[in-house]
Amino acid sequence: MTEVVVIGAGVIGLSAALMAQARGLSVTVVDREGPAAGASAGNAGAFAFTDILPLASPGILRKAPKWLLDPLGPLTIPPAYALQITPW
Secondary structure, X not given: OOEEEEEOOOHHHHHHHHHHHHOOOEEEEEOXXXXXXOOOOOXXXXXXXXXXXXXXXOOXXXXXXXXXXXXXXXXXXXXXXXXXXXXX
16 A cells, blocks of 8 residues: 655645545654644634635626636636636
């Protein structure tokens, strides 16, 4: 069996470890402080959609169509990816 070592037991590290384990790999997670004790405990692992611009800005509905068509805009969705996320 293939063995994998994941360094970091935060949101990203544990997600990677779970995916590797689901694929049949033997996984060891190493973290100097323990699960979710680093950046994950300091809000880096939280989803604060109310604090992200432009999503929390007034007038988003008026600006969104232009941003979606701008390849460098804040709401860009690549056309090839748009079909993949349609079920979501």
